[in-house]
Amino acid sequence: MDSATVERFEASRNRLASIAYRLLGSAADAEDTVQDAFLRWQAADPAFIEVPEAWLTKIVTNLALDRLRSAKARHERAVGTWMPEPLLDGDPLLGPADTAEQRESVTLAVLALMERLSPVERAVYVLHEAFAYRHAEIAEILDITVAASQQHLHRARGRITLARNTTRIDQAGARRIVEAFVDAASSGRTDQLIALLTDDATGISDGVGGTATKLILFPTPQRLARAMQAGLTPTPAKRRLAGGSPSIHAVVVNGCPAMAFTLDDRIVGIAILEVRGDKVAGLRSIAAPNRLLRLTEHWQRREHDAPLIESW
Known part of the structure; x- marks a missing residue:
């Protein structure tokens, strides 16, 4: 393969990877999918590829759908321990974030809700909402009719009922929200923390240490508030499990404010806050080491704000 052909693929790599990540919820699976697409690109006859971008999008989308349909993926998602992999703000896998639809499609809440969709519904939703593909283009990518594409999008929107993440959260905004949440959770007053939550706030966690x-x-909200108060209360057992006394930083993860628990420049836990209006509508806590690898890699490449708590 000549350098121009390789460069053409590399120019599309980030876009392809961000499509795959939204479909699969896993950075490693997304990267493997893109690499498989590169092998297909390498073996293809350029004479039969009229529009390389469209050809590559079709290949990546369908490879990702094959992964979603596999028995292994279905099992991993069915056993009740799977959550989407979190990504730090600025990670190229997050893709475009210019519109409300694009920002919504990459939040962990929506990535989790997409588990309710069939693989084809998921692909239609991602391609249309996050990448602005027209129904005629989606029909060509998925080998379905335009009417079917429209129906799949309608059903997908109906099942993803989460309020849109219309506010772009920057580092300063994340710090304000996380600081207020940590202060309330550490205050010992459950009512102070509940006041920051919506009436239907919920949480999910993979446990201490994952x-x-x-x-x-x-x-x-009451159960979530009590869990967060307990979770932010350090104990010798928790410190042993973490390997020490982590610092707590405010970060932006998948477009949402988050608490990052760091130790020796590694992220050992992340708690993502889903914000609706001026309150917290949900929390997702992830501590499984295999789901924090890419987060740590990107954390180590950048400078950080001062921690909210130096030593927990």
Whole structure:
């Protein structure tokens, strides 16, 4: 393969990877999918590829759908321990974030809600909402009719009922929100923390150290508030599990404010706050080391604000 052909693929790599990440919810799976697409590109006859961007989008989308349909993926998602992989603000896998639809499509809440969709519904939703593909183009990519594409989008929108993430959260905004949340959770007053939550706020966690055998659910604001107060109260056992006394930083993860628990320049836990209006509508806590690898890689490449808590 000549250098021009390789460069043409590399020019599309980030866009292809961000499509795959939205479909799969995993950075490693997204990168593997793009690499598989590169091998297809390498083996293809350029004479039969009229529009390389469209050809590559079709290949990546369908490779990702094959992964979603595989028995292994279905099992991993069915056992109740799977959550989308979090990504730090600025990660190229997050892709475009100029519109409300683009920002919404990459939040962990929506990536999790997309688990309710069929693979084709998921692909139509991602391609249309996040990448502005027209129904005629989607029909060509997925080998369906235009009418079917429209129907799949209608069903997908109906199942993803989360309020849109219309506010772009920057580092300063994330710090304000996280600081208020940490202060309230550390105050010892449950009512002060509940006041920051919506009436339907919920939470989900994979346990301290990511050791829970099933995801732990907090179905009410009261349960979530108590869990966060307990979670932000350090104990010798928690410090042993973490390997020390982490610092707590405010960061932006998948477009949402988050608490990053760091130790020796590694992220050992992340708690993402889903904001609706001026309140917190949900929290997702992830501590499984294999889901924090890419987050740590990007954390180590950049400078950080001063921690909210120096030593937890």
